[in-house]
Amino acid sequence: MEMNYVIDTFFALFAMTLIIFMVPGFAMLEAGLVRTKNVTSVLTVNVMIYAIASLAFMLIGYEYAFGSWEHQDSISKYAFFLFQMAFVGKVVNIMSGGVSERSRILPLALFTVVVGAFLYPTIVNITWGANFLSGTLFDISNMVDLAGCTVIHSTGGWALLAAILIMGSRRGRYKKNGAIQVIPASNIPLVTLGAFLLWIGWFGFNGGSVGAISSKENADAVALTIMNTNTAGLAGAIVGWLLTYFRYKKFDITMILNGALGGLVAVTAGPDQYTMYQPIIIGAIGGALVVFFVPIFDKLKMDDPVGALSVHLVNGIWGTLAVGVFVSDVSILTQLKGVIIVGAIVFPLSYVIIYIINKFFTLRANDEEQLEGIDAAECGMEAYPEFKRSI
């Protein structure tokens, strides 16, 4: 039907556009969370990730993931590509955010090529794509993961875990006496702006992943998906607020926003399958997991300036399992198998790739560079050169 093709193509372009707002979204979120001396390099990394990951995916990764450019015909193949391309940079964003304030840019750029051309497409291949594991014991294509709870968020999280293990923490973050140096976010308006651009982008991410809107049934599924996505974010924000408020008697906006993002990740595996009240529970647990895991990772000296491990890895796992918990005909074991196999592929592969890159290009900025700021060392350009610093 021509009209279905037209409307679904238009809808995919709309959804893709919302996801692209996540590019400045991640950039603003991270630029606000790091210290001013590292802001330019964080922004540079974000821009380069979008450019490099997208082009690598276009030239190499996309065909590897889906088998061919012509694998579907219900919407324009260019729109389908754009929608899928909008996802790929996110995987590296998750990883790069978590190693902010201590990573050199060139090795990150090299890792981005590998993720866009090979690592992320491998995971897409075995879940949403051509599936080279089809018919084997390791086939996980029946895992329910509408919009990348495991495929994107856990994948990025596993890569980040590998990177943190190899790179270590920021200079001065963990004292010899066991104390943790608090490093405050430098620009809260940017954090807020970034979080909301991500939130809005999620409507496109999850809504667009339904794949079509051109029947009554699909239109309802898309609308329910977006509603459930939003609801989980609301619940995550509220739980992030309440838990920190009752503990510290202060309103911690970074925890409220990270709670919202945790809720948004948590709902991402099955927002089309939940009733309209279930995301309240799923998102609330997502927000709570962020509040609990941020200090746990800190105790483990896993230094993650933006909380990406808690938001994306922990909630990527929780969110994928949640479909098994809340949807009656989805097996939690199937979901768990998917989670494990993706982790068992991504974590060691990332570890090896980052290890090799690190051998040749030294990912970690040295102590002097970190003290001076990555901006001076790598970019020769301050983010706010005219503002006098008090720290």
Added chain:
Amino acid sequence: MEMNYVIDTFFALFAMTLIIFMVPGFAMLEAGLVRTKNVTSVLTVNVMIYAIASLAFMLIGYEYAFGSWEHQDSISKYAFFLFQMAFVGKVVNIMSGGVSERSRILPLALFTVVVGAFLYPTIVNITWGANFLSGTLFDISNMVDLAGCTVIHSTGGWALLAAILIMGSRRGRYKKNGAIQVIPASNIPLVTLGAFLLWIGWFGFNGGSVGAISSKENADAVALTIMNTNTAGLAGAIVGWLLTYFRYKKFDITMILNGALGGLVAVTAGPDQYTMYQPIIIGAIGGALVVFFVPIFDKLKMDDPVGALSVHLVNGIWGTLAVGVFVSDVSILTQLKGVIIVGAIVFPLSYVIIYIINKFFTLRANDEEQLEGIDAAECGMEAYPEFKRSI
């Protein structure tokens, strides 16, 4: 017709998404207008308003407003809910913005629950919704208010008026000798960004309120509505510019932007019914009202750091009456009756609710807290901790 259902659902989701851009819009506008020491708390309030008001509306307010989740069937019920939900936080945003730099967060959060669950749904009930006043003398459902000129903007404005009367002005704003302490905006780029996100959100607000786009007639009505909305904003900006320029020989961007917002509010009651030139007059008057009323409220010692009374309350009233002035088959008396009855419900109700909340939770930050900044007192987190302050 399935295709109409599909297209109108898609359109509602598109419009809803634009309105959600108003969440960071309000947040950036207000964060830019207040002093740096109050920026984090203003942002925290904005995030919490979105989370709390939306969830309260979903769980309680929506059914009260519209009678049931199944009250319409021309688009997906989830899309209809999302579109309506996108409105609710705006009412509290209008109020919270106007009491910035002196309000505590927890009582605002409580008020938000009441607005989302009860106060705003009451007004929706008697105008666009189930209408418990139907058949009584007080029935105002024939008031023309396409997108909430009275239902949202005046409602928020009346609530703000009540809050200002109860809370008083910021510490040091009005001197004993009658002088007014000028308190400059701290971040003009954020003000500009926020105003344009609101402007774009308005396209969704007013365009989406036409309710359908899937016939030629509706498509024309939507396009005319968005054009008229934009035109009124243009005219408001230009009048805001000219009036301040001829008076002070300076370009005052906050007045230009508030003039635009005044024009946008002013056109909101009937943008689908005006010819394409009438919004120039309506918006110009809207911009002029902002320029005239901002100093008037200051003379009355109604301290409103963001100009919300002039933008939303004054223009909410003007804009609702304007339909009676410019559209031949709409009675200005019907419009006036609607304005009065909504004011007569919202102002006293808000006053009582805020009064009670204030009794138990003290809305106003004390003088030391205001001097130190609400951020330190309530959030324990500065917005820009590394930038040395000159003030």
Added chain:
Amino acid sequence: MEMNYVIDTFFALFAMTLIIFMVPGFAMLEAGLVRTKNVTSVLTVNVMIYAIASLAFMLIGYEYAFGSWEHQDSISKYAFFLFQMAFVGKVVNIMSGGVSERSRILPLALFTVVVGAFLYPTIVNITWGANFLSGTLFDISNMVDLAGCTVIHSTGGWALLAAILIMGSRRGRYKKNGAIQVIPASNIPLVTLGAFLLWIGWFGFNGGSVGAISSKENADAVALTIMNTNTAGLAGAIVGWLLTYFRYKKFDITMILNGALGGLVAVTAGPDQYTMYQPIIIGAIGGALVVFFVPIFDKLKMDDPVGALSVHLVNGIWGTLAVGVFVSDVSILTQLKGVIIVGAIVFPLSYVIIYIINKFFTLRANDEEQLEGIDAAECGMEAYPEFKRSI
């Protein structure tokens, strides 16, 4: 067909909305690139350009450009107007950005009136519109220019060239000994945010310029157009990165972003006609042109704080010729003729108009005003009054 009318109207409104995001996009980009003492005036100019150019176009320019409000009937005439109106301010944005940090606001506002009512509509008239040159030797309506590579970008660039020749450089930019004073950007997050809002706006600009999406063929053309637009931006960014990195061993985010914008301009004349790999070359050349021409204009003492001549004029020319190079049935001579005739109209006309305005209103701020900052002189309002300056 009613459904085609509906869908194409909806699509035009969607595309228009994306373009309007370019208003804050240009504003943030320019506000980030100039020094803090000139930020408020740059933002004021951006707001006024949108208001004045749009209203002048609505009241005068639009009918002059297209002959009548009823010249097409495949979509709502209001949607068609809005889409065209979204373009007009961009022409002045290109010009105003390049004369930042030394221009007075009022004469710019007057020039904006002339561009919106007369200059830009003249170029639209002879290319996409009523065409008063039809049948003459100077008819250029067969030049291929989908979305304004010449009509908008070169036009803005030629006007900027005229303005720079008349106004001269910023105070202190070019020393007597031939040295060039480096003036660093004041706020890199704003530059990044602005560039990505422009990038996203380009999807609407180019995608919407296809004019319809309601057939399978059109849906494919729109999707290909947006994909090609994006690809050229990716390639421009990567080339901007590589060329500056190999030369300076630093990552220069302003060059990466300007490279992306150069690529986006370069693809704008024919993104619907290229294969999906050609934009990699076209955008890469676009990015390279920016890197090469920025220092060339500086050597010529053409002071352009935002690189607009390289991004918009040079790439406007290159992009228009590129269609002749890459598309077999388009003649490069036809393209060249269009480029030349538009330049031969816009450059002298702009020169005369700006010359006259300058006679009566002095465009250039004097040395004291520049030293103090245009904000103090023109707006009486600092952009960041509380942040202590180190410069």
